[in-house]
Amino acid sequence: MxxxxxxxxxxxxxxxxxxxxxxxxxxxxxxxxxxxxxxxxxxxxxxxxxxxxxxxxxxxxxxxxxxxxxxxxxxxxxxxxSRRTSAFKKIGAGACGAIYAQDGKSLVVKVSKANDDSLWNDYKMHTRISSMFSKGGFREIKIPEVYFFVPRDDPRYFEHNPELAQAASQVCNLPASVLVSERILxxxxxxxxxxxxxxxxxxxxxxxxxxxxxxxxxxxxxxxxxxxxxxxxxxxxxxxxxxxxxxxxxxxxxxxxxxxxxxxxxxxxxxxxxxxxxxxxxxxxxxxKTSAQLSLEELEKIQHPTYTGxxxxxxxxxxxxxxxxxxxxxxxxxxxxxxxxxxxxxxxxxxxxxxxxxxxxxxxxxxxxxxxxxxxxxxxxxxxxxxxxxxxxxxxxxxxxxxxxxxxxxxxxxx
Incomplete structure (x- = not known):
C-alpha cells in the first residue's frame, strides 16, 4: 500500500x-x-x-x-x-482437519486429517490476509490471531499436550500437523x-x-x-x-x-x-481481554499501587x-x-x-x-x-x- x-x-x-x-x-x-x-x-x-x-x-x-x-x-x-491442564474437546471439523479447544483458553488447535500441505497453506494464507487487514487498519471484520504451526514430524507438541493427543487420536491419524490460532468464542x-x-x-x-x-x-x-x-x-x-x-x-x-x-x-x-x-x-x-490498558492520563492520577485488571x-x-x-x-x-x-x-x-x-x-x-x-x-x-x-x-x-x-x-x- x-x-x-x-x-x-x-x-x-x-x-x-x-x-x-x-x-x-x-x-x-x-x-x-x-x-x-x-x-x-x-x-x-x-x-x-x-x-x-x-x-x-x-x-x-x-x-x-x-x-x-x-x-x-x-x-x-x-x-x-486456574487449572494447569484441562481436557480438549472437538468443536468442529472439515476436510482439512479437526478443531479442538479447552475451557478457559481463547485458542483452538486444528489437527490435520490428511497431510501437511493443506494446513501449511491455511497457515500461510491466514497470516497473509490477516497482515493485510492490519496494514490497512480494517477492523470492521475480525480475523483470529494465528499463533504457530507444528509439522507432522515434530512430536514434541503432542508430548507436551497429552490431553490433545488423546482427544485427536479418536479422529485423526497421529502424528499429524497442527495449527494453533485464536478461538472465535x-x-x-x-x-x-x-x-x-x-x-x-x-x-x-x-x-x-x-x-x-x-x-x-x-x-x-x-x-x-x-x-x-x-x-x-x-x-x-x-x-x-x-x-x-x-x-x-x-x-x-x-x-x-x-x-x-x-x-x-x-x-x-x-x-x-x-x-x-x-x-x-x-x-x-x-x-x-486484559490488553485494554489504562491511558497515561488515567494512570498518572493514581497515587498508590492499585489493582488495574x-x-x-x-x-x-x-x-x-x-x-x-x-x-x-x-x-x-x-x-x-x-x-x-x-x-x-x-x-x-x-x-x-x-x-x-x-x-x-x-x-x-x-x-x-x-x-x-x-x-x-x-x-x-x-x-x-x-x-x-x-x-x-x-x-x-x-x-x-x-x-x-x-x-x-x-x-x-x-x-
Whole structure:
C-alpha cells in the first residue's frame, strides 16, 4: 500500500478519494450495470412490531453489542484458567482437519486429517490476509490471531499436550500437523437459547437444548440467500445458517455487513492478491481481554499501587462478550495473478463459495440495496489499494461484472 494511504473502512468518508476519481468510480459502476434504482428506505423494516423474543435476538446478534453471559458458563471458563491442564474437546471439523479447544483458553488447535500441505497453506494464507487487514487498519471484520504451526514430524507438541493427543487420536491419524490460532468464542448461552426457540421445530426443541454440540454456536450470515426456513427435521447451532430473509426480519444491519464484506473481499483480492476461495464469514463472540490498558492520563492520577485488571479479577473476562463478524478458514485460498486470469479465478472462487456475499440481479429491494453496498465498497476499497497502479483499476470492475454475468447465466439455467 502506498505511503500516502492510511486506513480502510466501511464508510465512504474513510477513503481519501479525489472528486475526479469519485466521478470515475460512479461512472464505472454505472457502466458495469451495478446500481439499480431503489427507493431508499429502512432496509430492515417489517410490518408490525417484533415480539419480545425477536427483539432480544435482534439485540444480541447486532454487531459490536455486548452480551452478559450466564454466571455458570462464565465461571466454568474462569475456573479452567486456574487449572494447569484441562481436557480438549472437538468443536468442529472439515476436510482439512479437526478443531479442538479447552475451557478457559481463547485458542483452538486444528489437527490435520490428511497431510501437511493443506494446513501449511491455511497457515500461510491466514497470516497473509490477516497482515493485510492490519496494514490497512480494517477492523470492521475480525480475523483470529494465528499463533504457530507444528509439522507432522515434530512430536514434541503432542508430548507436551497429552490431553490433545488423546482427544485427536479418536479422529485423526497421529502424528499429524497442527495449527494453533485464536478461538472465535461461541455466541452466548442466552443467544443460543433464543435461536433454538425461534428456529427449531417444536418436536426437537428439547433435544436441541440438551445437545452439548450446540454450545459451539457460530452463525453464518448468508446475505446471498433468501431461502431461510423454520422447522426442518435437523437442527444444529454449529455453523447455523441464517439467510438474508431471516436477518431482515430481525432487523439486523445487513447493509453494513454487505459493505464490510465488500471491503474485505477487495483487500483479499488486490492487497493480499488471493482468490479468497472457501473463506467463511461468521457471527461469533469475543471476550474482554486484559490488553485494554489504562491511558497515561488515567494512570498518572493514581497515587498508590492499585489493582488495574478486569473487574472479574481473571485474565480473560468471560462474563461479557461482544458479537462480531469474523473471517476464517483459509486452507483453500490460492494466489492470483494481476490480470484477467486472476479475475476469472476470483470469480470462480466466489461463485462456488457458500452464499455469504450479496448477489446481483435480486428481485427484492433489500437484495438490490445490499448488492449496491457490497459492490460500491468493493470498488472503492480496490481503487484505494490500487491507486498507484492505474493500469489495474479495470480488474476489480471485471470481478464485479463477472459476478453479474455468473448470476445472469444461473437465472437462464433456472428459467
Amino acid at each position: 502506498p505511503a500516502n494511504q492510511r486506513r480502510l473502512g466501511t464508510s465512504s468518508e474513510s477513503y481519501p478519494i479525489s472528486p475526479t476519481l469519485e466521478n470515475d468510480i460512479s461512472a464505472n459502476l454505472r457502466l458495469c450495470s451495478l446500481l439499480s434504482t431503489v427507493e431508499q428506505q429502512d432496509n430492515t423494516q417489517e410490518p408490525g412490531d417484533l415480539g419480545e423474543l425477536e427483539q432480544q435476538l435482534s439485540s444480541m446478534l447486532s454487531l459490536r453489542s455486548w452480551v452478559s453471559t450466564t454466571p455458570s458458563n462464565a465461571q466454568q471458563h474462569t475456573a479452567a484458567q 461461541p455466541l452466548a448461552k442466552r443467544t443460543r437459547k433464543l435461536l433454538i426457540e425461534k428456529y427449531c421445530a417444536p418436536r426437537i426443541k428439547q433435544a436441541a437444548f440438551s445437545d452439548t454440540a450446540n454450545r459451539d454456536c457460530l452463525v453464518r450470515p448468508y446475505l446471498g440467500s433468501m431461502q431461510g426456513k423454520i422447522g426442518g427435521l435437523f437442527f444444529s447451532l454449529r455453523n447455523f445458517k441464517m439467510h438474508l430473509n431471516q436477518m431482515v426480519y430481525l432487523r439486523l444491519d445487513v447493509e453494513s455487513m454487505a459493505s464490510s464484506m465488500g471491503t474485505a473481499m477487495a483487500i483479499m483480492h488486490w492487497e493480499a492478491r488471493t482468490d479468497a476461495r472457501d473463506v467463511e464469514f461468521v457471527l461469533g463472540s469475543s471476550s474482554k 478486569p473487574p472479574s479479577y481473571i485474565t480473560e473476562d468471560f462474563f461479557h462478550r461482544s458479537t462480531d463478524l469474523w473471517l476464517l478458514d483459509f486452507n483453500q485460498v490460492r494466489m492470483i495473478t494481476m490480470d484477467e486470469a486472476g479475475v476469472a479465478q476470483a470469480v470462480e472462487a466466489a461463485r462456488i463459495n457458500d452464499p455469504y456475499l450479496p448477489k446481483p440481479l435480486g428481485d427484492s429491494d433489500i437484495e438490490k440495496i445490499i448488492w449496491n453496498a457490497f459492490s460500491e465498497h468493493y470498488i472503492r476499497a480496490a481503487d484505494f489499494i490500487l491507486a498507484d497502479s492505474q493500469g489495474l483499476l479495470r480488474l476489480p470492475r471485471l470481478f464485479i461484472r463477472g459476478l453479474i454475468e455468473a448470476q445472469e447465466e444461473k437465472k437462464k439455467r433456472d428459467f
